[in-house]
Amino acid sequence: MAQIGKAPCDDTLILHGASAQEGACPEASKPWVLAAAIVGSSMAFIDGTVVNVALPAIQADLRATAFQAQWVVESYALLLAALLLVGGALGDHFGRRRIFAIGVGIFAIASVACGLSGSVQQLIAARAVQGIGGALLVPGSLALISAAFPEKERGKAIGIWSGFSGITAAAGPVLGGFLVDHFSWTWAFLINVPMALLVLWIAWRHVPESHGSSASGGLDLVGALLATAGLGGIVYAFIEAPTQHWSSPPVLAALGIGVVASAGFVAAERRAHTPMLPLALLRIGNFSGANLLTLLLYAALGGGLYFFPLNLIQVQGYSATVAGAALLPFILIMFALSGWAGQLVDRFGPRLPLVIGPAIAAAGFALFAVPGVGASYWSGFFPAVVVLGFGMTVTVAPLTTTVMNAVGPEQAGVASGVNNAVSRAAAVLAIAVFGVIMAWAFDGTLSESLRGMGASPEATAFLAGERSKLAGAALPPGVDAATAAALKKAVAESFVAGFRWVMLLSAGLAVLSALSAWLMIGGGAAPADAAPDRHRTG
The missing domain is CATH 1.20.1250.20 (MFS general substrate transporter like domains)
Structure with missing residues (x-):
């Protein structure tokens, strides 16, 4: 998700x-x-x-x-x-x-x-x-x-x-x-x-068949390769670091490739005839502010919600069907209120909804950190899903409108494409980074729990080899039912500890996205002739 x-x-x-x-x-x-x-x-x-x-x-x-x-x-x-x-x-x-x-x-x-x-x-x-x-x-x-x-x-x-x-x-x-x-x-x-x-x-x-009017402009293949290498290197380093460690040559090499390729991407975009990312757009205050908000908020959304179905299925014991339905209220809220949200920029200008929406989303992420092991969906997770859905509804249509109004009609296609790609790249990076946070919290909590319950050296050693599976860790063979239940509970609580860190970090990123809107996006309402039609946003 x-x-x-x-x-x-x-x-x-x-x-x-x-x-x-x-x-x-x-x-x-x-x-x-x-x-x-x-x-x-x-x-x-x-x-x-x-x-x-x-x-x-x-x-x-x-x-x-x-x-x-x-x-x-x-x-x-x-x-x-x-x-x-x-x-x-x-x-x-x-x-x-x-x-x-x-x-x-x-x-x-x-x-x-x-x-x-x-x-x-x-x-x-x-x-x-x-x-x-x-x-x-x-x-x-x-x-x-x-x-x-x-x-x-x-x-x-x-x-x-x-x-x-x-x-x-x-x-x-x-x-x-x-x-x-x-x-x-x-x-x-x-x-x-x-x-x-x-x-x-x-x-x-x-x-x-049809062709675009820019067919003679050229393709930014160098930019695409550098963007892939930059994202790929950084993502590899963060995903593999918990198992290979930060000091391992493959992780260091991947991180170095990612950083160098990312710097090369910026340099290449300065020289490209038809760049993927026209850097001049970033000098437009509302456009750069909207994309910074997108980067932070969609990192929170993509990184946080990646772990949500894992929590529901592996920790709470829900079926895959129920876990798949868990975010239905989120989607229905966005669908039902999208028309109303599309009018917010015209009424209040872009800054207010882009501050309030992410702030509400931050509260939703914080609510996800409340339920423990064995939580009911309706009392534990449903309020978080509803609040997060409302916060994203207040944000998305005004965000799209702000991106489009920040540039002229001739640059609208590029601007919308860049913002769309930023949201996807943010989720890619966040899943990798949040995985490190999850592994750190899971390992620390599990070690403390095993010491507190006086687990045998054999059980501790077995679970040490299973830690890389997080909540999917198998239990040691041959242990009695009471010990198995205690170990299972320790694994589940360790995942919940990591999940709470992830969701609180998501809440922090959402707050930072609201702050970026407050500092970087203008507060005036859009002129009537500049705002796209409401059915065109989202």
């Missing part, structure tokens, strides 16, 4: 991706184009939320450590975040339908490879390929709508697309949990195959 629902600025990527061929799509093809975009993007939305619900089953079946389980999520999300903007540019250059179909094909083949994986290493590799397919598929699905519908019709198309996206976000984790509970985690991936075949058939028979 690291990426729950749509990322910010998804809808505006449709709005401002219009091509020179706008309106050239035959009327009979428009419903088919919309269907292809909806089903195609639904594959990515489902995959982004289902996998976390399946992780406990994957970890148990493939005997994976918690850090290998992190890679199952991170390998996909890292390549999606790093290559997303290049994927959109490839569609402009070589044909949106062609690149979209290639992305769907890669995604489907990789999904089959995921489902057939016999080891966690194979699954991680297949997920990385899935991320490449997603980087072509996600912007391609949005660009198809942009190319097919002229501006006067695009608002209705966006509304339909957004509505189905909301349904997908709500149903995806529940469906994934049902498949895990009643069949196998492999079906959480194989469900993509019939969807992909349907999309490819529609694209082949009914979707016209």
Whole structure:
């Protein structure tokens, strides 16, 4: 659930991706184009939320450590975040339908490879390929709508697309949990195959080809490679440090590559003819403030919610289906109140909602730190989900509007793409960093608990070898029932201790995002002619 629902600025990527061929799509093809975009993007939305619900089953079946389980999520999300903007540019250059179909094909083949994986290493590799397919598929699905519908019709198309996206976000984790509970985690991936075949058939028979007006501008492949290396090196270092230690050569080398590649990315963007990240945009106060807020808040959201289903399934004992449904109130609140939230910038200006929204979200994250082992969902987690959902609802539409209003119409597509990518990269980095915090708190609490209960040296040594599995740790064989129950409780309480640290850190990041809005974003209401239509935000 690291990426729950749509990322910010998804809808505006449709709005401002219009091509020179706008309106050239035959009327009979428009419903088919919309269907292809909806089903195609639904594959990515489902995959982004289902996998976390399946992780406990994957970890148990493939005997994976918690850090290998992190890679199952991170390998996909890292390549999606790093290559997303290049994927959109490839569609402009070589044909949106062609690149979209290639992305769907890669995604489907990789999904089959995921489902057939016999080891966690194979699954991680297949997920990385899935991320490449997603980087072509996600912007391609949005660009198809942009190319097919002229501006006067695009608002209705966006509304339909957004509505189905909301349904997908709500149903995806529940469906994934049902498949895990009643069949196998492999079906959480194989469900993509019939969807992909349907999309490819529609694209082949009914979707016209289109190209972007910037087709002659060039591709920032150097920037994409450096962004991937930068993100990948830093993520590798943080995920592997708890097991290999910070002083190990692979971790130090990865961290060095990540830092150098990140610096190289900034240098390359200064010289690139068509950069992924035009650095001049960062000199615009509202744009840089909105992206700093996005980085901090979506790091909190992605990093914190990664551990939520693990807590529900491995510690609280919930089924995968129930864990998949746990965030339904979050999604329903955002869906029900999105129209109201879209009017906040016009009424109060951008600063106030972008301070209040993250502050409410911070309270939601703090509430997640309250429940202990054996907590009831309704009294323990439901209030946190509701408060967090309301805080994000107050934030997301005003955040998108602020990004779009910060730049001129000619830069709106780039600005929305950058903000969208920032939100995804933030989640990738946060999952890696929060994993270090979780491991530190888990190890410390477990050691203290084992000493306090007078655990035998044999049991202590066995659990030392299982610590890398966190709450998925197996119990020593041959111990009596009372000892097994005490050890199980110690493992569960150690995970909860780490979960509390993660959620309080998420709350702190949300507070910092509110502070960044207060200091960096202007407080005046947007002019009536500058604000996008309310159905265009989100």
